[in-house]
Amino acid sequence: MEKIILVKLGGSLITDKEKPFTAKMDVIDNLTRQIKRATEEDPTIRLIIGNGGGSYPHYPAVKYKMSGEIKSEEQKIGFCEVQDAAAQLNRIIVRQLLNNGVKAISANPSSMIIAKNGKIKEFFIEPIIELLKLNIIPVLYGDIICDEKFGAKIFSTEQILSELALRMKKRKIEVSRIIHNGMTKGVLDNKGQLIEFIDEGKFKKMKQCFFKTKGYDVTGGMLHKVEESLNLAKNNIKTIIINGVFQEDLLKKAILGYDCKGTVIS
Amino acid sequence: MEKIILVKLGGSLITDKEKPFTAKMDVIDNLTRQIKRATEEDPTIRLIIGNGGGSYPHYPAVKYKMSGEIKSEEQKIGFCEVQDAAAQLNRIIVRQLLNNGVKAISANPSSMIIAKNGKIKEFFIEPIIELLKLNIIPVLYGDIICDEKFGAKIFSTEQILSELALRMKKRKIEVSRIIHNGMTKGVLDNKGQLIEFIDEGKFKKMKQCFFKTKGYDVTGGMLHKVEESLNLAKNNIKTIIINGVFQEDLLKKAILGYDCKGTVIS
Numbered sequence: 001m002e003k004i005i006l007v008k009l010g011g012s013l014i015t016d017k018e019k020p021f022t023a024k025m026d027v028i029d030n031l032t033r034q035i036k037r038a039t040e041e042d043p044t045i046r047l048i049i050g051n052g053g054g055s056y057p058h059y060p061a062v063k064y065k066m067s068g069e070i071k072s073e074e075q076k077i078g079f080c081e082v083q084d085a086a087a088q089l090n091r092i093i094v095r096q097l098l099n100n101g102v103k104a105i106s107a108n109p110s111s112m113i114i115a116k117n118g119k120i121k122e123f124f125i126e127p128i129i130e131l132l133k134l135n136i137i138p139v140l141y142g143d144i145i146c147d148e149k150f151g152a153k154i155f156s157t158e159q160i161l162s163e164l165a166l167r168m169k170k171r172k173i174e175v176s177r178i179i180h181n182g183m184t185k186g187v188l189d190n191k192g193q194l195i196e197f198i199d200e201g202k203f204k205k206m207k208q209c210f211f212k213t214k215g216y217d218v219t220g221g222m223l224h225k226v227e228e229s230l231n232l233a234k235n236n237i238k239t240i241i242i243n244g245v246f247q248e249d250l251l252k253k254a255i256l257g258y259d260c261k262g263t264v265i266s
Numbered sequence: 267m268e269k270i271i272l273v274k275l276g277g278s279l280i281t282d283k284e285k286p287f288t289a290k291m292d293v294i295d296n297l298t299r300q301i302k303r304a305t306e307e308d309p310t311i312r313l314i315i316g317n318g319g320g321s322y323p324h325y326p327a328v329k330y331k332m333s334g335e336i337k338s339e340e341q342k343i344g345f346c347e348v349q350d351a352a353a354q355l356n357r358i359i360v361r362q363l364l365n366n367g368v369k370a371i372s373a374n375p376s377s378m379i380i381a382k383n384g385k386i387k388e389f390f391i392e393p394i395i396e397l398l399k400l401n402i403i404p405v406l407y408g409d410i411i412c413d414e415k416f417g418a419k420i421f422s423t424e425q426i427l428s429e430l431a432l433r434m435k436k437r438k439i440e441v442s443r444i445i446h447n448g449m450t451k452g453v454l455d456n457k458g459q460l461i462e463f464i465d466e467g468k469f470k471k472m473k474q475c476f477f478k479t480k481g482y483d484v485t486g487g488m489l490h491k492v493e494e495s496l497n498l499a500k501n502n503i504k505t506i507i508i509n510g511v512f513q514e515d516l517l518k519k520a521i522l523g524y525d526c527k528g529t530v531i532s
Binding site: 070076077079080081083084087088091094095098103104105106107108109110111112113114122124126127130131134135136145146147148151152 | 336342343345346347349350353354357360361364369370371372373374376377378379380388390392393396397400401402411412413414417418
Protein backbone atom coordinates (compact mmCIF):
# COMPACT_ATOMS: atom_id res chain seq x y z
CA MET A 1 0.00 0.00 0.00
CA GLU A 2 1.10 3.59 -0.69
CA LYS A 3 2.34 5.69 2.21
CA ILE A 4 -0.51 7.00 4.27
CA ILE A 5 -1.09 10.55 5.49
CA LEU A 6 -3.36 11.36 8.42
CA VAL A 7 -5.25 14.64 8.31
CA LYS A 8 -6.71 16.08 11.49
CA LEU A 9 -9.37 18.78 11.14
CA GLY A 10 -9.39 20.63 14.46
CA GLY A 11 -12.63 20.93 16.39
CA SER A 12 -12.17 24.65 17.02
CA LEU A 13 -11.47 25.14 13.32
CA ILE A 14 -14.56 23.40 11.95
CA THR A 15 -17.08 24.45 14.61
CA ASP A 16 -17.94 27.70 16.33
CA LYS A 17 -16.73 26.94 19.83
CA GLU A 18 -18.85 29.74 21.27
CA LYS A 19 -22.11 28.27 19.89
CA PRO A 20 -23.26 24.71 20.59
CA PHE A 21 -23.80 22.47 17.57
CA THR A 22 -22.65 25.03 15.02
CA ALA A 23 -20.47 23.80 12.16
CA LYS A 24 -18.43 26.33 10.17
CA MET A 25 -19.64 25.18 6.78
CA ASP A 26 -17.47 27.64 4.82
CA VAL A 27 -14.30 26.34 6.51
CA ILE A 28 -15.37 22.70 6.05
CA ASP A 29 -16.16 23.34 2.40
CA ASN A 30 -12.75 24.96 1.86
CA LEU A 31 -10.81 22.15 3.58
CA THR A 32 -12.68 19.39 1.75
CA ARG A 33 -12.07 21.13 -1.58
CA GLN A 34 -8.33 21.29 -0.80
CA ILE A 35 -8.40 17.57 -0.06
CA LYS A 36 -10.13 16.95 -3.39
CA ARG A 37 -7.52 18.98 -5.31
CA ALA A 38 -4.61 17.30 -3.50
CA THR A 39 -5.89 13.80 -4.33
CA GLU A 40 -6.45 14.83 -7.96
CA GLU A 41 -2.92 16.21 -8.23
CA ASP A 42 -1.37 13.06 -6.73
CA PRO A 43 -3.72 10.07 -7.02
CA THR A 44 -1.22 7.79 -5.25
CA ILE A 45 -1.84 9.52 -1.92
CA ARG A 46 -3.80 7.57 0.67
CA LEU A 47 -5.52 9.66 3.35
CA ILE A 48 -7.19 9.01 6.67
CA ILE A 49 -9.12 11.95 8.10
CA GLY A 50 -9.97 12.59 11.75
CA ASN A 51 -12.30 15.41 12.69
CA GLY A 52 -12.32 17.04 16.11
CA GLY A 53 -15.64 17.52 17.86
CA GLY A 54 -15.50 21.16 18.94
CA SER A 55 -18.78 22.57 20.12
CA TYR A 56 -20.73 19.40 19.26
CA PRO A 57 -19.73 16.87 21.93
CA HIS A 58 -18.32 19.52 24.25
CA TYR A 59 -21.67 20.74 25.54
CA PRO A 60 -23.15 17.36 26.55
CA ALA A 61 -19.70 16.33 27.89
CA VAL A 62 -19.73 19.30 30.28
CA LYS A 63 -23.46 19.13 31.05
CA TYR A 64 -23.30 15.47 32.09
CA LYS A 65 -19.81 15.69 33.69
CA MET A 66 -18.33 13.02 31.44
CA SER A 67 -14.66 13.46 32.32
CA GLY A 68 -14.48 10.66 34.89
CA GLU A 69 -16.02 7.27 35.60
CA ILE A 70 -19.71 6.66 34.87
CA LYS A 71 -21.46 6.53 38.22
CA SER A 72 -25.03 7.66 37.59
CA GLU A 73 -27.94 7.05 35.24
CA GLU A 74 -27.58 10.72 34.23
CA GLN A 75 -24.04 10.04 33.05
CA LYS A 76 -25.29 7.11 30.96
CA ILE A 77 -27.56 9.60 29.19
CA GLY A 78 -24.46 11.78 28.85
CA PHE A 79 -22.59 8.88 27.21
CA CYS A 80 -25.37 8.60 24.60
CA GLU A 81 -25.63 12.37 24.06
CA VAL A 82 -21.87 12.84 23.61
CA GLN A 83 -21.76 9.96 21.11
CA ASP A 84 -24.73 11.34 19.19
CA ALA A 85 -23.19 14.83 19.06
CA ALA A 86 -19.80 13.56 17.87
CA ALA A 87 -21.43 11.37 15.22
CA GLN A 88 -23.63 14.25 13.99
CA LEU A 89 -20.60 16.41 13.21
CA ASN A 90 -18.81 13.49 11.56
CA ARG A 91 -21.83 13.04 9.24
CA ILE A 92 -21.56 16.71 8.22
CA ILE A 93 -17.86 16.29 7.37
CA VAL A 94 -18.42 13.10 5.39
CA ARG A 95 -21.37 14.65 3.55
CA GLN A 96 -19.29 17.69 2.56
CA LEU A 97 -16.45 15.46 1.37
CA LEU A 98 -18.92 13.53 -0.80
CA ASN A 99 -20.50 16.76 -2.07
CA ASN A 100 -17.03 17.88 -3.18
CA GLY A 101 -16.30 14.61 -4.95
CA VAL A 102 -14.08 12.98 -2.31
CA LYS A 103 -14.82 9.31 -1.67
CA ALA A 104 -15.12 9.04 2.11
CA ILE A 105 -16.83 6.82 4.69
CA SER A 106 -17.32 7.23 8.44
CA ALA A 107 -15.26 4.99 10.67
CA ASN A 108 -17.04 5.21 14.01
CA PRO A 109 -14.48 4.85 16.84
CA SER A 110 -17.08 3.85 19.45
CA SER A 111 -18.00 0.90 17.22
CA MET A 112 -14.35 -0.10 16.62
CA ILE A 113 -12.72 0.38 20.01
CA ILE A 114 -13.09 -0.74 23.58
CA ALA A 115 -10.99 0.66 26.39
CA LYS A 116 -9.95 -0.52 29.83
CA ASN A 117 -8.74 1.76 32.63
CA GLY A 118 -8.76 4.71 30.25
CA LYS A 119 -6.48 3.03 27.68
CA ILE A 120 -7.45 1.61 24.31
CA LYS A 121 -7.66 -2.18 24.75
CA GLU A 122 -8.96 -3.37 21.38
CA PHE A 123 -9.20 -1.49 18.08
CA PHE A 124 -10.81 -3.26 15.13
CA ILE A 125 -8.88 -1.58 12.32
CA GLU A 126 -9.78 -4.04 9.54
CA PRO A 127 -12.50 -1.88 7.94
CA ILE A 128 -10.03 1.03 7.74
CA ILE A 129 -7.45 -1.14 5.98
CA GLU A 130 -10.06 -2.41 3.53
CA LEU A 131 -11.30 1.13 2.76
CA LEU A 132 -7.72 2.24 2.05
CA LYS A 133 -7.32 -0.63 -0.41
CA LEU A 134 -10.36 0.72 -2.29
CA ASN A 135 -8.90 4.25 -2.13
CA ILE A 136 -11.82 5.42 -0.03
CA ILE A 137 -10.94 7.79 2.83
CA PRO A 138 -11.98 6.60 6.31
CA VAL A 139 -13.15 9.52 8.45
CA LEU A 140 -12.68 9.02 12.19
CA TYR A 141 -13.31 11.46 15.03
CA GLY A 142 -12.85 12.05 18.73
CA ASP A 143 -15.44 9.86 20.42
CA ILE A 144 -16.70 8.41 23.68
CA ILE A 145 -15.69 4.79 23.97
CA CYS A 146 -16.90 1.88 26.13
CA ASP A 147 -14.40 1.32 28.95
CA GLU A 148 -14.55 -2.01 30.77
CA LYS A 149 -13.52 -0.34 34.04
CA PHE A 150 -14.86 3.23 33.86
CA GLY A 151 -17.99 2.58 31.79
CA ALA A 152 -16.99 5.15 29.20
CA LYS A 153 -14.05 7.35 28.34
CA ILE A 154 -13.68 10.23 25.90
CA PHE A 155 -10.75 9.90 23.50
CA SER A 156 -9.47 12.82 21.45
CA THR A 157 -9.07 12.59 17.69
CA GLU A 158 -5.29 12.81 18.29
CA GLN A 159 -5.34 9.81 20.61
CA ILE A 160 -7.40 7.76 18.19
CA LEU A 161 -5.28 8.67 15.15
CA SER A 162 -2.05 7.99 17.08
CA GLU A 163 -3.25 4.61 18.24
CA LEU A 164 -4.40 3.78 14.72
CA ALA A 165 -1.02 4.78 13.23
CA LEU A 166 0.88 2.62 15.71
CA ARG A 167 -1.38 -0.38 15.17
CA MET A 168 -1.09 -0.04 11.40
CA LYS A 169 2.69 0.12 11.72
CA LYS A 170 2.60 -3.23 13.54
CA ARG A 171 0.75 -4.58 10.49
CA LYS A 172 3.52 -3.19 8.24
CA ILE A 173 1.30 -0.40 6.93
CA GLU A 174 3.40 2.74 7.22
CA VAL A 175 1.99 6.15 8.07
CA SER A 176 4.34 8.85 6.85
CA ARG A 177 2.97 11.92 8.60
CA ILE A 178 0.06 13.61 10.28
CA ILE A 179 -1.16 17.08 9.36
CA HIS A 180 -3.02 19.03 12.04
CA ASN A 181 -5.24 21.86 10.85
CA GLY A 182 -5.99 24.37 13.60
CA MET A 183 -6.76 28.01 14.32
CA THR A 184 -3.15 29.20 14.77
CA LYS A 185 -0.11 29.25 12.49
CA GLY A 186 1.25 26.28 14.47
CA VAL A 187 2.62 26.03 18.02
CA LEU A 188 3.22 29.52 19.39
CA ASP A 189 5.67 30.62 22.09
CA ASN A 190 4.67 32.88 24.97
CA LYS A 191 5.19 35.95 22.79
CA GLY A 192 2.80 34.57 20.15
CA GLN A 193 5.67 33.73 17.75
CA LEU A 194 5.59 30.56 15.66
CA ILE A 195 7.86 27.73 16.81
CA GLU A 196 8.89 26.08 13.56
CA PHE A 197 10.38 22.88 14.95
CA ILE A 198 9.95 20.81 18.10
CA ASP A 199 11.66 17.63 19.19
CA GLU A 200 11.85 15.83 22.52
CA GLY A 201 14.77 17.92 23.82
CA LYS A 202 13.30 21.26 22.83
CA PHE A 203 9.93 20.29 24.27
CA LYS A 204 11.33 19.66 27.77
CA LYS A 205 12.68 23.21 27.88
CA MET A 206 9.56 24.92 26.56
CA LYS A 207 6.75 22.93 28.17
CA GLN A 208 5.82 25.74 30.58
CA CYS A 209 5.50 28.38 27.89
CA PHE A 210 2.50 27.10 25.95
CA PHE A 211 -0.20 29.57 25.18
CA LYS A 212 -3.66 28.44 26.12
CA THR A 213 -5.66 27.64 22.99
CA LYS A 214 -8.62 29.83 22.11
CA GLY A 215 -12.04 28.53 23.13
CA TYR A 216 -12.25 25.37 25.18
CA ASP A 217 -11.20 21.86 24.46
CA VAL A 218 -12.62 18.88 26.29
CA THR A 219 -9.65 16.72 25.31
CA GLY A 220 -6.65 18.93 25.89
CA GLY A 221 -5.56 21.64 23.47
CA MET A 222 -2.12 22.35 22.06
CA LEU A 223 -0.02 20.78 24.83
CA HIS A 224 -1.90 17.51 24.37
CA LYS A 225 -1.37 17.73 20.57
CA VAL A 226 2.40 18.17 20.97
CA GLU A 227 2.66 15.29 23.44
CA GLU A 228 0.80 12.94 21.10
CA SER A 229 3.02 14.13 18.23
CA LEU A 230 6.24 13.40 20.13
CA ASN A 231 4.92 9.93 20.80
CA LEU A 232 4.45 9.46 17.05
CA ALA A 233 7.89 10.95 16.34
CA LYS A 234 9.44 8.06 18.28
CA ASN A 235 7.85 5.84 15.62
CA ASN A 236 9.14 7.90 12.68
CA ILE A 237 5.82 9.58 12.06
CA LYS A 238 6.26 13.30 11.51
CA THR A 239 3.65 15.86 12.60
CA ILE A 240 2.96 19.15 10.84
CA ILE A 241 0.71 21.68 12.56
CA ILE A 242 -0.69 24.31 10.21
CA ASN A 243 -3.31 27.02 10.07
CA GLY A 244 -6.46 25.56 8.56
CA VAL A 245 -8.15 28.89 7.92
CA PHE A 246 -8.61 29.60 4.24
CA GLN A 247 -5.82 31.39 2.41
CA GLU A 248 -2.82 29.79 0.76
CA ASP A 249 -4.13 26.24 0.25
CA LEU A 250 -1.90 25.18 3.12
CA LEU A 251 -3.62 21.84 3.64
CA LYS A 252 -3.33 20.91 -0.03
CA LYS A 253 0.38 21.83 0.00
CA ALA A 254 1.00 19.89 3.19
CA ILE A 255 -0.72 16.80 1.78
CA LEU A 256 1.37 17.02 -1.40
CA GLY A 257 4.54 17.32 0.68
CA TYR A 258 5.49 20.90 -0.15
CA ASP A 259 7.16 23.05 2.47
CA CYS A 260 4.59 25.16 4.23
CA LYS A 261 4.51 27.49 7.18
CA GLY A 262 3.73 25.77 10.46
CA THR A 263 5.30 23.70 13.21
CA VAL A 264 7.03 20.44 12.43
CA ILE A 265 7.36 17.91 15.25
CA SER A 266 9.70 15.02 14.68
CA MET B 267 -26.60 -10.80 31.77
CA GLU B 268 -30.40 -10.75 31.44
CA LYS B 269 -31.97 -12.36 28.41
CA ILE B 270 -31.72 -10.17 25.38
CA ILE B 271 -34.45 -9.23 22.92
CA LEU B 272 -33.72 -7.98 19.42
CA VAL B 273 -36.11 -5.45 17.92
CA LYS B 274 -36.15 -4.85 14.18
CA LEU B 275 -37.82 -1.69 12.92
CA GLY B 276 -38.67 -2.37 9.28
CA GLY B 277 -37.38 -0.01 6.61
CA SER B 278 -40.77 0.23 4.89
CA LEU B 279 -42.36 0.97 8.26
CA ILE B 280 -40.10 3.86 9.31
CA THR B 281 -39.56 5.48 5.90
CA ASP B 282 -41.80 6.43 3.04
CA LYS B 283 -40.66 3.96 0.42
CA GLU B 284 -42.13 6.05 -2.36
CA LYS B 285 -40.06 9.14 -1.45
CA PRO B 286 -36.25 9.12 -1.17
CA PHE B 287 -34.80 10.12 2.20
CA THR B 288 -38.15 10.54 3.94
CA ALA B 289 -38.49 9.24 7.49
CA LYS B 290 -41.95 8.66 8.95
CA MET B 291 -41.35 10.64 12.11
CA ASP B 292 -44.80 9.91 13.60
CA VAL B 293 -44.24 6.16 13.30
CA ILE B 294 -40.69 6.43 14.68
CA ASP B 295 -41.93 8.54 17.57
CA ASN B 296 -44.65 6.02 18.38
CA LEU B 297 -42.31 3.00 18.26
CA THR B 298 -39.63 4.67 20.38
CA ARG B 299 -42.26 5.65 22.98
CA GLN B 300 -43.44 2.03 23.13
CA ILE B 301 -39.84 0.96 23.71
CA LYS B 302 -39.54 3.52 26.51
CA ARG B 303 -42.72 2.28 28.23
CA ALA B 304 -41.71 -1.37 27.90
CA THR B 305 -38.30 -0.75 29.51
CA GLU B 306 -39.96 1.24 32.30
CA GLU B 307 -42.43 -1.55 32.97
CA ASP B 308 -39.71 -4.22 33.07
CA PRO B 309 -36.28 -2.69 33.74
CA THR B 310 -34.59 -6.11 33.56
CA ILE B 311 -35.15 -6.25 29.79
CA ARG B 312 -32.07 -5.80 27.61
CA LEU B 313 -32.71 -4.68 24.06
CA ILE B 314 -30.75 -4.44 20.84
CA ILE B 315 -32.43 -2.48 18.06
CA GLY B 316 -31.82 -2.80 14.33
CA ASN B 317 -33.41 -0.35 11.92
CA GLY B 318 -34.01 -1.10 8.28
CA GLY B 319 -32.92 1.45 5.70
CA GLY B 320 -36.01 1.79 3.53
CA SER B 321 -35.91 4.71 1.14
CA TYR B 322 -32.59 6.03 2.50
CA PRO B 323 -29.93 3.61 1.19
CA HIS B 324 -32.23 2.16 -1.46
CA TYR B 325 -31.93 5.06 -3.89
CA PRO B 326 -28.10 5.26 -4.04
CA ALA B 327 -27.97 1.44 -4.02
CA VAL B 328 -30.06 1.35 -7.21
CA LYS B 329 -28.48 4.45 -8.77
CA TYR B 330 -24.93 3.07 -8.44
CA LYS B 331 -25.89 -0.60 -9.08
CA MET B 332 -24.52 -1.80 -5.76
CA SER B 333 -25.90 -5.33 -5.77
CA GLY B 334 -22.75 -7.02 -7.09
CA GLU B 335 -19.00 -6.67 -6.99
CA ILE B 336 -17.39 -3.20 -7.06
CA LYS B 337 -15.87 -2.78 -10.49
CA SER B 338 -15.88 0.96 -11.19
CA GLU B 339 -14.96 4.27 -9.58
CA GLU B 340 -18.67 5.14 -9.82
CA GLN B 341 -19.51 2.16 -7.63
CA LYS B 342 -16.96 3.31 -5.06
CA ILE B 343 -18.92 6.56 -4.87
CA GLY B 344 -22.01 4.36 -4.53
CA PHE B 345 -20.40 2.54 -1.59
CA CYS B 346 -19.88 5.90 0.16
CA GLU B 347 -23.36 7.20 -0.70
CA VAL B 348 -25.14 4.05 0.50
CA GLN B 349 -23.18 4.11 3.77
CA ASP B 350 -23.96 7.80 4.29
CA ALA B 351 -27.67 7.26 3.62
CA ALA B 352 -27.93 4.28 5.98
CA ALA B 353 -26.05 6.16 8.71
CA GLN B 354 -28.27 9.24 8.28
CA LEU B 355 -31.43 7.27 9.02
CA ASN B 356 -29.78 5.53 11.96
CA ARG B 357 -28.96 8.95 13.46
CA ILE B 358 -32.64 9.91 13.19
CA ILE B 359 -33.70 6.74 15.03
CA VAL B 360 -31.09 7.18 17.79
CA ARG B 361 -32.00 10.86 18.20
CA GLN B 362 -35.71 10.02 18.58
CA LEU B 363 -34.91 7.31 21.13
CA LEU B 364 -32.87 9.85 23.12
CA ASN B 365 -35.62 12.47 22.78
CA ASN B 366 -38.07 9.97 24.28
CA GLY B 367 -35.78 9.12 27.18
CA VAL B 368 -34.35 5.83 25.89
CA LYS B 369 -30.59 5.42 26.38
CA ALA B 370 -29.30 4.34 22.96
CA ILE B 371 -26.08 4.49 20.96
CA SER B 372 -25.34 3.75 17.30
CA ALA B 373 -23.43 0.59 16.55
CA ASN B 374 -22.19 1.14 13.02
CA PRO B 375 -22.01 -2.25 11.21
CA SER B 376 -19.58 -1.02 8.53
CA SER B 377 -17.15 -0.12 11.34
CA MET B 378 -17.59 -3.46 13.14
CA ILE B 379 -17.72 -5.98 10.32
CA ILE B 380 -15.69 -7.12 7.37
CA ALA B 381 -16.93 -9.65 4.88
CA LYS B 382 -15.34 -12.05 2.42
CA ASN B 383 -17.11 -13.58 -0.59
CA GLY B 384 -20.38 -12.07 0.58
CA LYS B 385 -20.26 -13.68 4.03
CA ILE B 386 -19.48 -11.96 7.32
CA LYS B 387 -15.86 -12.80 8.15
CA GLU B 388 -15.19 -10.75 11.30
CA PHE B 389 -17.65 -8.97 13.57
CA PHE B 390 -16.24 -6.91 16.44
CA ILE B 391 -19.13 -7.32 18.91
CA GLU B 392 -17.30 -6.14 22.05
CA PRO B 393 -18.77 -2.60 22.07
CA ILE B 394 -22.28 -4.10 21.88
CA ILE B 395 -21.59 -6.35 24.86
CA GLU B 396 -20.18 -3.43 26.86
CA LEU B 397 -23.20 -1.23 26.04
CA LEU B 398 -25.58 -3.96 27.20
CA LYS B 399 -23.70 -4.18 30.52
CA LEU B 400 -24.41 -0.45 30.99
CA ASN B 401 -28.06 -1.02 30.02
CA ILE B 402 -27.62 1.21 26.97
CA ILE B 403 -29.36 0.00 23.80
CA PRO B 404 -27.07 -0.54 20.78
CA VAL B 405 -28.82 0.49 17.57
CA LEU B 406 -27.57 -1.32 14.45
CA TYR B 407 -28.86 -1.15 10.91
CA GLY B 408 -28.63 -2.69 7.46
CA ASP B 409 -25.36 -1.42 6.04
CA ILE B 410 -22.81 -1.71 3.26
CA ILE B 411 -19.75 -3.60 4.47
CA CYS B 412 -16.18 -3.91 3.20
CA ASP B 413 -15.77 -7.26 1.46
CA GLU B 414 -12.24 -8.55 0.90
CA LYS B 415 -13.28 -10.20 -2.36
CA PHE B 416 -16.13 -8.09 -3.74
CA GLY B 417 -15.04 -4.68 -2.42
CA ALA B 418 -18.35 -4.10 -0.70
CA LYS B 419 -21.53 -5.98 0.06
CA ILE B 420 -24.89 -4.80 1.38
CA PHE B 421 -26.16 -6.74 4.39
CA SER B 422 -29.75 -6.51 5.57
CA THR B 423 -30.62 -5.64 9.15
CA GLU B 424 -31.92 -9.23 9.50
CA GLN B 425 -28.58 -10.70 8.39
CA ILE B 426 -26.64 -8.49 10.78
CA LEU B 427 -28.94 -9.15 13.75
CA SER B 428 -28.91 -12.92 13.05
CA GLU B 429 -25.12 -13.01 12.85
CA LEU B 430 -24.89 -10.95 16.04
CA ALA B 431 -27.29 -13.28 17.89
CA LEU B 432 -25.32 -16.37 16.86
CA ARG B 433 -21.98 -14.83 17.81
CA MET B 434 -23.34 -13.73 21.18
CA LYS B 435 -24.65 -17.23 21.79
CA LYS B 436 -21.11 -18.58 21.27
CA ARG B 437 -20.03 -16.17 24.01
CA LYS B 438 -22.79 -17.59 26.28
CA ILE B 439 -24.92 -14.48 25.94
CA GLU B 440 -28.39 -15.73 25.15
CA VAL B 441 -30.79 -13.94 22.86
CA SER B 442 -34.35 -15.03 23.64
CA ARG B 443 -36.25 -13.66 20.67
CA ILE B 444 -36.41 -11.19 17.83
CA ILE B 445 -39.41 -8.96 17.17
CA HIS B 446 -39.90 -7.71 13.62
CA ASN B 447 -42.06 -4.63 13.16
CA GLY B 448 -43.40 -4.29 9.66
CA MET B 449 -46.29 -2.99 7.59
CA THR B 450 -48.44 -6.14 7.66
CA LYS B 451 -50.05 -8.13 10.48
CA GLY B 452 -47.31 -10.73 10.02
CA VAL B 453 -46.68 -13.26 7.26
CA LEU B 454 -49.71 -13.45 4.99
CA ASP B 455 -50.83 -16.33 2.78
CA ASN B 456 -51.84 -15.89 -0.85
CA LYS B 457 -55.35 -14.90 0.24
CA GLY B 458 -53.96 -12.16 2.49
CA GLN B 459 -54.75 -14.13 5.65
CA LEU B 460 -52.35 -14.08 8.61
CA ILE B 461 -50.24 -17.21 9.09
CA GLU B 462 -49.88 -17.43 12.87
CA PHE B 463 -47.11 -20.00 13.06
CA ILE B 464 -44.30 -21.19 10.80
CA ASP B 465 -41.68 -23.85 11.33
CA GLU B 466 -39.28 -25.59 8.98
CA GLY B 467 -41.83 -28.20 7.84
CA LYS B 468 -44.63 -25.74 7.24
CA PHE B 469 -42.26 -23.39 5.40
CA LYS B 470 -41.29 -26.01 2.82
CA LYS B 471 -44.95 -26.46 1.86
CA MET B 472 -45.82 -22.76 1.67
CA LYS B 473 -42.67 -21.25 0.14
CA GLN B 474 -44.35 -20.60 -3.21
CA CYS B 475 -47.29 -18.74 -1.76
CA PHE B 476 -45.62 -15.66 -0.32
CA PHE B 477 -47.17 -12.35 -1.13
CA LYS B 478 -44.78 -9.77 -2.47
CA THR B 479 -44.16 -7.04 0.13
CA LYS B 480 -45.37 -3.52 -0.57
CA GLY B 481 -42.80 -1.06 -1.92
CA TYR B 482 -39.34 -2.30 -2.76
CA ASP B 483 -36.68 -3.83 -0.64
CA VAL B 484 -33.03 -3.86 -1.63
CA THR B 485 -32.30 -6.75 0.75
CA GLY B 486 -35.14 -9.14 0.18
CA GLY B 487 -38.58 -8.70 1.76
CA MET B 488 -40.72 -11.20 3.65
CA LEU B 489 -39.29 -14.41 2.20
CA HIS B 490 -35.81 -13.31 3.27
CA LYS B 491 -37.13 -12.45 6.75
CA VAL B 492 -38.68 -15.91 7.18
CA GLU B 493 -35.52 -17.68 5.98
CA GLU B 494 -33.35 -15.72 8.44
CA SER B 495 -35.89 -16.48 11.19
CA LEU B 496 -35.81 -20.23 10.52
CA ASN B 497 -32.04 -20.08 10.77
CA LEU B 498 -32.39 -18.47 14.21
CA ALA B 499 -35.06 -21.00 15.21
CA LYS B 500 -32.47 -23.78 14.84
CA ASN B 501 -30.57 -21.94 17.59
CA ASN B 502 -33.61 -21.62 19.89
CA ILE B 503 -34.21 -17.99 19.04
CA LYS B 504 -37.87 -17.33 18.38
CA THR B 505 -39.07 -14.73 15.86
CA ILE B 506 -42.28 -12.73 16.18
CA ILE B 507 -43.43 -10.67 13.20
CA ILE B 508 -45.94 -7.97 14.08
CA ASN B 509 -47.58 -4.90 12.62
CA GLY B 510 -45.60 -1.87 13.72
CA VAL B 511 -48.23 0.66 12.72
CA PHE B 512 -49.66 2.50 15.70
CA GLN B 513 -52.67 0.97 17.42
CA GLU B 514 -52.62 -1.54 20.26
CA ASP B 515 -49.08 -1.00 21.59
CA LEU B 516 -48.11 -4.26 19.90
CA LEU B 517 -44.36 -3.65 20.13
CA LYS B 518 -44.53 -2.88 23.84
CA LYS B 519 -46.59 -6.04 24.44
CA ALA B 520 -44.23 -8.16 22.35
CA ILE B 521 -41.20 -6.84 24.25
CA LEU B 522 -42.87 -7.59 27.58
CA GLY B 523 -43.66 -11.13 26.40
CA TYR B 524 -47.44 -10.85 26.16
CA ASP B 525 -49.31 -12.76 23.47
CA CYS B 526 -49.96 -10.55 20.53
CA LYS B 527 -51.32 -10.92 17.04
CA GLY B 528 -48.67 -11.75 14.47
CA THR B 529 -46.61 -14.59 13.06
CA VAL B 530 -44.41 -16.69 15.32
CA ILE B 531 -41.50 -18.53 13.71
CA SER B 532 -39.78 -21.16 15.81
